[in-house]
Amino acid sequence: MNDRKRDDRTRHEGTRDDGTRGDRSRQDATRDVTEAFVAHRRLLFTVAYEMLGSAADAEDVLQETWLRWVGVDPGTVRDQRAYLVRITTRQALTHLRTLGRRKESYLGPWLPEPLLTTPDVAEDAELADSVSMAMLLVLETLTPTERAVFVLREVFDLGHDEIAEAVGKTPAAVRQIAHRARAHVAARRPRGVASAAETRRTVDAFRRAVETGDLRRLLDVLAPDVVLLTDGGGVVRAALAPVVGADEVVRVLGRIAAVAVLEPAGINGDPALIVRLGGEIDTVLAMRVDDGLITGLYAVRNPEKLSYLAGETALSR
Known part of the structure; x- marks a missing residue:
């Protein structure tokens, strides 16, 4: 009888230990995905904002990105940054198409939502140019996919393969879209803008x-x-x-x-x-x-x- 009780107790303790280890494992996984999201949050916000021209909508996209990201097994993700950018881009594309319909009935000129920026953004000439009102208005003349490809390629220098996964196109198609969008922006972008x-x-x-x-x-x-x-x-x-x-x-x-x-x-x-x-x-x-x-x-x-x-x-x- 004593031996049987000892065996039962051992089984229960073993289950409790396994459960504790399981809880720790889940906590570690949650911490890892949270840290990854926080580390790339500024990048993800900028991607969404440059695609949408709206800080409020960019925040909504980040919330949706987070909800999808926490459901992912981090062990299956080879490149967390690329994966997060892909989720963000897809969510932003969905929002962009909805915004396009809203703009069709907008009363008067439509301007991007102003974004308060810090001095370090102004010192980064390339980033400052990409979020300027003038440039965002040029980006408004692109199709949603062209805008996504242009932002990811020209502003963040992502590879064609990464962009292809984000926008659901082949790398060859992305190259063509990038070339077309670059030529379109070059013909319309402000020239000789002051320092x-x-x-x-x-x-x-x-x-x-x-x-x-x-x-x-x-x-x-x-x-x-x-x-x-x-x-x-x-x-x-x-x-x-x-x-x-x-x-x-x-x-x-x-x-x-x-x-x-x-x-x-x-x-x-x-x-x-x-x-x-x-x-x-x-x-x-x-x-x-x-x-x-x-x-x-x-x-x-x-x-x-x-x-x-x-x-x-x-x-x-």
């Missing part, structure tokens, strides 16, 4: 002119054929068509001089201004500078596109 330092000087001069109501000085920093795009999304007041020409742009900007507070910020890799009314973000004003003059103004006013940035600026204060 960050020159842009900062021009933006500072613009801000002083608006704050003081010095319209003469304001005209001095605007190119004669400057274009102002305002994105209100039909929610707040905004021009429904591009405002073209320095005189017309000055007329629009003159209305905000007396009531707005202009706050310098790094937006999409470039110096820009956050316009506050009553302490709340009313508009984000990004700019394109060529040869010391502002040639493009991008005013994002749609509250839905400002909510993510409002949260980021609140945290940084």
Whole structure:
């Protein structure tokens, strides 16, 4: 009897030990997938943002990527970075097609959602260019697959084989798509865009002119054929068509001089201004500078596109 009890106890202890080891194994696996996701999170966010032009949607894509990633056995993944990029790209493509349908009924100009960026992004000229308002608007003219291939190849330098897995195409097809997208972007991308330092000087001069109501000085920093795009999304007041020409742009900007507070910020890799009314973000004003003059103004006013940035600026204060 004693021997039988001893055997039973041994079996129970063995089961408990196995269960404990199993729990530890699961905990280790969870820690490994979490660490891998955290290590690559910035990359994944940037991939999603450059494909979508929306920080809020990029965060949604990351959440979906995480939910799929935690269900993967890490022992079956040879390259965690490539695997995560593949999941993110596929989720972003799904979102991009949905966004495309939304944009078809969008009221007025559509602009990318402004992204608060740190000085190290501005110092990385290639990354700053790839997230700039001007470049994101060029990427809007690509098909979803072309945009994904361009971003993964030209911005992140992924191999054709890796991209093929991410977009569900053959490597040969990816090469053709990459060539077509590169030529398309090259024909439309901004040329001769100013350095960050020159842009900062021009933006500072613009801000002083608006704050003081010095319209003469304001005209001095605007190119004669400057274009102002305002994105209100039909929610707040905004021009429904591009405002073209320095005189017309000055007329629009003159209305905000007396009531707005202009706050310098790094937006999409470039110096820009956050316009506050009553302490709340009313508009984000990004700019394109060529040869010391502002040639493009991008005013994002749609509250839905400002909510993510409002949260980021609140945290940084």
